[in-house]
Structures are given as structure tokens and as C-alpha cells.
Amino acid sequence: MSIGLSIFSCSGEKPEIYKDPAAPIAARVDDLLSRMTIEEKVGQMNQFVGIEHIKSNSQSMTADELKNNTANAFYPGFTEKDIARWTEEGLVGSFLHVLTLQEANYLQGLAMKSRLQIPIIFGIDAIHGNAMAPDNTVYPTSINLACSFDTVMAYKIARQTAREMRAMNMQWTFNPNVEVARDPRWGRVGETFGEDPYLVTLMGVESVKGYQGEFNSQEDVLACIKHFVAGSQPINGTNGSPSDISVRTLREVFFPPFKAGVKAGAGSLMTAHNELNGIPCHENKWLMTDVLRDEWGFKGFIVSDWMDIEHIHDLHATAENLKEAFYQSIMAGMDMHMHGVYWNELVTELVKEGRIPVSRIDQSVRRILDVKFRLGLFEHPYADEAQSMTIRLCDEHRQTSLEAARNGIVLLKNDDVLPLDASKYKRVMVTGINANDENILGDWSARQKEENVTTILEGLKQVSPETTFDFVDQGWDPRYMDPKQIELAASKAKQADLNIVVAGEYMMRFRWTDRTDGEDTDRSDIDLVGLQNELIKKVAASGKPTILVLVSGRPLGVSWAAENLPAIVEAWAPGMYAGQAIAEILYGEVNPSAKLAVTIPYSVGQTQMIYNHKPSQYFHPYVDNKPSTPLYPFGHGLSYTTYEYTDFKLAKEAITPTESINATVKVTNTGKRDGVEIVQLYIRDRFSSATRPVKELKDFARVALKAGETKEITFTITPEKLSFYDRDMKWTVEPGEFIVMVGPSSADEALQSKSFIVK
Numbered sequence: 241m242s243i244g245l246s247i248f249s250c251s252g253e254k255p256e257i258y259k260d261p262a263a264p265i266a267a268r269v270d271d272l273l274s275r276m277t278i279e280e281k282v283g284q285m286n287q288f289v290g291i292e293h294i295k296s297n298s299q300s301m302t303a304d305e306l307k308n309n310t311a312n313a314f315y316p317g318f319t320e321k322d323i324a325r326w327t328e329e330g331l332v333g334s335f336l337h338v339l340t341l342q343e344a345n346y347l348q349g350l351a352m353k354s355r356l357q358i359p360i361i362f363g364i365d366a367i368h369g370n371a372m373a374p375d376n377t378v379y380p381t382s383i384n385l386a387c388s389f390d391t392v393m394a395y396k397i398a399r400q401t402a403r404e405m406r407a408m409n410m411q412w413t414f415n416p417n418v419e420v421a422r423d424p425r426w427g428r429v430g431e432t433f434g435e436d437p438y439l440v441t442l443m444g445v446e447s448v449k450g451y452q453g454e455f456n457s458q459e460d461v462l463a464c465i466k467h468f469v470a471g472s473q474p475i476n477g478t479n480g481s482p483s484d485i486s487v488r489t490l491r492e493v494f495f496p497p498f499k500a501g502v503k504a505g506a507g508s509l510m511t512a513h514n515e516l517n518g519i520p521c522h523e524n525k526w527l528m529t530d531v532l533r534d535e536w537g538f539k540g541f542i543v544s545d546w547m548d549i550e551h552i553h554d555l556h557a558t559a560e561n562l563k564e565a566f567y568q569s570i571m572a573g574m575d576m577h578m579h580g581v582y583w584n585e586l587v588t589e590l591v592k593e594g595r596i597p598v599s600r601i602d603q604s605v606r607r608i609l610d611v612k613f614r615l616g617l618f619e620h621p622y623a624d625e626a627q628s629m630t631i632r633l634c635d636e637h638r639q640t641s642l643e644a645a646r647n648g649i650v651l652l653k654n655d656d657v658l659p660l661d662a663s664k665y666k667r668v669m670v671t672g673i674n675a676n677d678e679n680i681l682g683d684w685s686a687r688q689k690e691e692n693v694t695t696i697l698e699g700l701k702q703v704s705p706e707t708t709f710d711f712v713d714q715g716w717d718p719r720y721m722d723p724k725q726i727e728l729a730a731s732k733a734k735q736a737d738l739n740i741v742v743a744g745e746y747m748m749r750f751r752w753t754d755r756t757d758g759e760d761t762d763r764s765d766i767d768l769v770g771l772q773n774e775l776i777k778k779v780a781a782s783g784k785p786t787i788l789v790l791v792s793g794r795p796l797g798v799s800w801a802a803e804n805l806p807a808i809v810e811a812w813a814p815g816m817y818a819g820q821a822i823a824e825i826l827y828g829e830v831n832p833s834a835k836l837a838v839t840i841p842y843s844v845g846q847t848q849m850i851y852n853h854k855p856s857q858y859f860h861p862y863v864d865n866k867p868s869t870p871l872y873p874f875g876h877g878l879s880y881t882t883y884e885y886t887d888f889k890l891a892k893e894a895i896t897p898t899e900s901i902n903a904t905v906k907v908t909n910t911g912k913r914d915g916v917e918i919v920q921l922y923i924r925d926r927f928s929s930a931t932r933p934v935k936e937l938k939d940f941a942r943v944a945l946k947a948g949e950t951k952e953i954t955f956t957i958t959p960e961k962l963s964f965y966d967r968d969m970k971w972t973v974e975p976g977e978f979i980v981m982v983g984p985s986s987a988d989e990a991l992q993s994k995s996f997i998v999k
């Protein structure tokens with residue numbers, strides 16, 4: 241190995257291999273580790289919130305709020321000066337919630353003053369673009385993206401986000417969230433890829449690949465698959481409440497996206513707030529060590545979630561004090577602590593007392609340093625301010641955001657009113673809390689400059705300039721709507737040719753306690769909040785066609801609207817170009833193609849309602865109305881054209897357990913408009929030694945079809961896709977009959993089926 245002069249220390253003693261970019265990463269890590277004190281090592285395992293964040297919150301928050309409020313934080317008794325000093329002393333490994341390039345470069349400058357000059361890795365929740373920071377491209381939220389079934393788009397968005405992040409000196413996104421969402425009350429459905437393990441897995445893997453790229457350049461960032469695990473089926477729907485779930489269901493439903501993320505090379509993983517079957521995830525050795533490391537071979541590092549190691553002591557009460565909580569978490573497999581001030585002192589003590597072996601600390605520090613070397617932080621600790629805005633919000637990224645929004649908006653119902661005919665509907669009344677609000681950006685977005693956000697009203701005006709839009713403002717807060725404004729909308733509705741009500745949830749983080757959807761914002765109901773239904777009913781009473789556009793993260797059980805209105809669109813939170821994309825769909829400039837990645841139940845009482853339930857789920861259906869069917873099923877979504885499925889065939893009648901089988905189907909666009917159809921393939925194992933779902937999505941294709949065009953689609957059903965955990969929890973293909981279903985949604989009536997035998 242050639243070692244340049246610069247890597248010799250001043251005393252000329254030991255070559256500083258870790259500073260040599262040409263040296264193998266393992267050698268650099270070894271060398272650096274050999275130079276570090278125990279305090280420096282423990283410091284690498286610690287993450288703090290940024291100094292500006294502390295400054296802005298330290299006056300206004302109490303210690304209790306710190307524990308419970310996940311949007312803001314400060315460290316009681318400590319100031320930003322302490323954090324700055326620790327950074328200069330090399331006792332901080334990472335920061336989160338740093339929102340500007342200037343601050344990131346400033347903090348990095350402090351780290352560069354430290355003895356060993358180990359760079360900081362900056363983490364941020366870049367969930368749909370680096371939207372928590374100003375002046376970045378805001379893409380549609382994950383549930384919206386999932387509804388496009390567009391895995392190529394998932395990769396592209398992640399890749400572009402990585403570039404925008406690095407342009408701000410941020411190198412680690414706390415994304416993708418690969419939890420399988422199974423409860424609409426839970427406020428985080430909107431940041432997931434929905435309810436199906438297969439779809440979530442593919443979306444998650446492409447996101448990891450997009451973020452990390454080759455995992456060795458200045459355009460790559462570290463991905464973080466989260467939250468491990470099963471917080472998406474919380475016992476009462478609230479975030480962080482216990483999850484009590486069988487090992488079978490964990491392995492069948494919740495583990496696959498994580499396992500695939502590990503296989504795709506995800507460099508970090510975040511543990512979940514919740515306890516799992518009595519053991520908090522943050523001290524769960526079975527999860528962190530036995531499954532993740534020993535079974536799946538995870539090579540990256542594990543980071544805790546917000547104050548969740550603390551919560552082992554002060555919430556779950558499985559540790560008598562904080563020091564014990566740190567001990568339990570580290571010994572179970574935790575590598576990095578988000579976030580807090582007592583870690584360095586107490587963990588160092590634990591090591592000096594001999595309770596935590598240095599070798600255990602070294603394992604974690606190695607994993608963290610490895611990532612910092614891979615991402616080139618030692619060579620490029622700063623980002624160039626002059627270049628930053630040439631990358632962020634560039635035309636290419638904006639265009640991607642718009643395209644993704646167009647592809648992810650779901651047309652739920654259409655009784656011939658859409659696409660809107662501007663010559664027929666000359667005067668259109670627009671109302672509802674989301675009609676002219678930035679809330680279309682969704683959770684995990686800060687406010688962005690007005691010129692970078694197209695509201696729905698603005699989009700409508702832009703797309704249909706010949707229409708007179710009459711806007712009746714209902715404020716942004718669904719909980720406090722003014723009855724007078726509802727009356728005003730009702731009376732204006734009568735004068736209009738058509739009405740558009742834009743309803744839904746409120747998700748913007750800057751009004752943390754006023755939200756109705758998003759992180760830590762769970763509901764015991766899934767109908768529209770406040771007077772929104774009243775608004776819809778009163779506007780519809782005008783007798784003029786009234787269409788409903790929903791902006792939300794969770795599925796909403798809008799059963800009155802579904803029965804009484806001619807058209808409903810679930811837009812989710814489509815990002816910065818939401819207004820344009822929604823208007824283009826309403827006016828038919830874009831033919832909608834998205835399909836639901838999550839079931840929409842009628843009511844909260846139907847929870848758990850998922851398409852891939854077990855056979856006995858509705859043996860005794862509810863006796864009240866709409867007993868066992870959802871309002872809208874998984875996979876459902878309409879288009880302005882029609883598709884016909886013909887010639888569905890399986891290549892063989894029988895196969896062996898190690899063989900694959902092909903299924904083919906012809907899909908014809910039988911309407912007058914070009915479109916994209918999302919063709920879905922499900923299987924059912926007819927008889928099995930342990931129960932299996934009535935349907936399991938095993939493949940899909942986004943097929944672009946011109947009007948009149950036919951394409952033949954071939955799906956290959958591999959042994960892996962037929963396998964399941966048998967009665968003895970062995971992953972296997974059991975002989976017997978398999979039913980293959982193909983069609984435009986998971987609803988029985990939408991599917992054609994054929995079967996084959998595994999001999």
C-alpha cells in the first residue's frame with residue numbers, strides 16, 4: 241500500500257492510515273479505532289439535535305415536553321454551547337434536525353477542530369424529498385407513491401433526494417419506512433407504502449438502492465429502514481402502543497420488507513417505539529441480534545428512535561434507571577443513540593466498570609465509521625454553498641415530482657362526471673379545508689416558499705383558465721370550521737354549475753398540536769373530522785354535481801360521499817405540484833392510473849380490514865351494515881378508459897416444488913384514451929398445513945396502453961412466491977392446488993382465476 245506524506249502524524253510516529261483515501265476502508269477503520277479513547281468511541285455512538293433547533297426550542301419547552309414531543313426538543317440543563325464544546329472535543333458522532341447547509345457546515349467545522357477530525361454524519365427525515373428543510377423538491381408522500389405501483393419512480397425519487405441532501409451536507413435519511421400498515425387509525429399510514437408486504441418490499445428495496453447508489457460517492461446517502469418492528473399494527477391504533485403479534489405473523493407480514501432491505505444493502509436500521517410481545521424493541525436482543533445480525537447478516541448500524549432508549553426506563557419500566565436502559569439496549573445490539581446528553585457519561589461508566597466490554601463498543605463504532613468512510617466524509621466533510629441551489633429544486637427534480645403526483649392520485653369513484661368538461665361547467669365553486677392550502681405537502685414537510693407550492697385552487701385556475709372558480713374559504717383547520725362559511729358555500733353551490741369540495745386531514749408539522757393525521761396523530765375514528773361531512777352534504781344539496789377530493793395520509797371511511805356523490809378522488813399528499821396534478825386529472829389532461837395500496841374500510845369498527853386476511857376472518861360477518869367488504873378494496877382505482885383482460889393462461893397444469901410457472905394475460909385498452917393499467921396477480925394456496933391469506937399479491941405490472949392497443953403480460957411465479965412458513969415454521973412450498981388470480985383490483989369480482997397443482 242502506498243502511503244502519502246500527509247498521512248504521517250506530526251511526530252512522524254505512526255502513519256495515519258485512516259486519512260489515506262487510497263487505503264482499504266477496513267484498514268482505515270482499524271487504524272482510527274486504535275487511536276480513539278473510550279470517550280471518543282462512545283461519543284461516535286451518540287447523536288444530538290442541531291444547535292439552531294435547540295436554540296429555537298429551549299425557551300419554550302418543558303422537560304416533559306421533551307419526552308413526549310417528537311417534533312421539537314432541547315436538553316434541559318444544557319445549552320447549545322455545551323453541544324458545540326462536545327463537538328470540538330470529538331464527542332459527537334451525528335446530528336439530526338439540522339435544517340440548513342450553513343449550520344451543517346458550521347457544525348462540521350467544529351468537528352474538524354477535534355483531535356482526530358472524525359466528520360459528523362448528518363441525519364434528517366427526508367421522507368418524500370428533503371422536505372423538512374427549506375428549498376428542496378417535495379415529492380408525493382410514500383402512500384401516494386405506493387399507489388402508483390411504480391418502483392422505478394421510487395428509485396428515481398430516492399436518487400434525486402440523495403443528491404439534494406448531499407447538496408446540503410446531509411448524508412443520512414431516516415427512510416424508507418418499510419412498515420406494513422394495518423390500522424387506519426394510526427397516523428403514520430401516509431409515510432408507509434401501504435398494507436401489502438410484497439409491494440412494501442419492492443418499494444422499500446428500490447428506495448434503499450436509490451438513496452445509497454453505489455454507496456461510495458458524494459451523491460449517495462445512507463438509507464435507514466425503519467421502524468423495526470410491527471409498530472404499524474399498534475394494539476389500539478396509537479403510535480408506540482404495544483404490538484402483540486405472533487412470530488408467524490411477524491415472519492409472514494412484518495419481517496419481509498426489512499429482510500429484503502438488509503439484502504439490498506441498507507446501511508442503517510431504526511428500531512421501533514413499541515414493545516413487541518412484552519419486550520421493548522429498543523432492548524430486544526432477539527430482534528436486533530438474533531434475527532437481524534445472525535439470521536439476516538445485517539452489516540450496517542442500528543440507531544434508536546427519538547428518546548426510546550430513555551423510554552425503556554421511563555415508559556416501559558423494564559429498566560430501573562437510565563444507565564440500566566443504556567446497558568440493556570447496547571447489549572441487545574443497539575449501535576447509536578438518538579438523542580441525548582447522558583449517554584456519553586453513563587455508557588463510559590458502564591465500560592469502565594467492565595459491564596459493557598470494549599469489544600462490544602468497538603463493534604458499533606466500526607459500523608458507524610465504516611459508513612462515514614464509504615460516503616467520503618473524511619475527504620469531503622463540507623458541501624459547497626455555491627453549488628447547492630444548482631441541484632436542489634432543479635427542473636429535472638421538479639418534473640419528477642409532478643410526474644409522481646400524476647401517477648399516485650387514485651380515482652375512487654366516477655359516475656360519468658369526470659373528466660370535467662369546461663364548456664359545460666363554466667362556473668365552479670371550490671371549497672374545503674384543503675382547497676387552497678400547503679397541506680398537500682403532507683407530513684414530514686416544513687413550510688416551503690409559496691412559489692414552490694401549487695395549491696389545488698391554483699392548479700385548477702392554471703389548468704382550466706376559461707372556468708370561473710368561485711372559492712369559499714373554510715380555513716385550514718378541520719376541527720374548527722365556521723358554520724357561517726358552510727352556509728355561504730351551500731348558497732354559492734346553487735349558483736355554480738359544479739362544486740368541488742377538497743376535504744381530508746390536516747398534516748403540517750409546524751402546527752404540531754393542531755394536526756389530525758401524521759406522526760403521533762392517531763384517531764379513534766376514520767370519518768372526516770369536524771364539520772366536513774356537513775359541508776359536503778350541504779353543498780351536494782344544491783342539486784349541482786359535487787365532487788370530493790381527499791387530501792390525507794390515512795384511508796378515510798367517507799361512506800356518505802361514496803353513496804351520494806358522483807365522483808371521489810383520493811389524492812393523498814401529492815407534494816409541491818399537487819394542485820397541478822389534481823387539476824390535470826379532474827380536467828382529463830392526465831388519465832388517472834393509480835390503485836389503492838391500502839384498503840379503505842367503511843368504518844373504524846371494521847379494523848383490521850385488509851385484503852390479505854385469513855380464510856376465517858368473515859365466517860361470521862358483522863351484523864350491521866356492509867359487514868365484510870371494504871368501502872374501496874386494495875388495488876382499486878379507476879381510469880377514464882376501460883381495459884379488458886382476455887386469454888388468461890397458465891403455462892402448465894402441474895409443476896414440482898422447485899419449478900416456476902408462467903401466467904400470461906392479454907390486456908386491451910378498449911376505451912378512447914391512452915392509459916396505464918396496473919395489472920395485479922394474486923395467488924391462493926388452496927389447502928395448507930398452516931392457514932394462509934385468501935389472496936396474496938405476488939406480482940404486478942404497470943402497462944402503458946394506447947387506445948385500442950393490446951399487450952400480453954407474462955408473470956413468472958417462482959417457488960419463492962409460492963413458499964410460506966408451514967406448520968413447523970419451515971419456509972417451504974407445500975404440494976397441492978394453487979389458485980392464480982389476475983385483474984385490476986383485489987376484489988373477487990374483478991379477478992379471473994385458474995389453478996395448477998404442485999406435485
Ligand code: BGC
Pocket residue numbers: 310336365414466545546
Ligand atoms: C420518528 C422517526 C424519526 C425520528 C427523527 C421519531 O419521532 O419516529 O421516524 O426518524 O423521530 O425525527
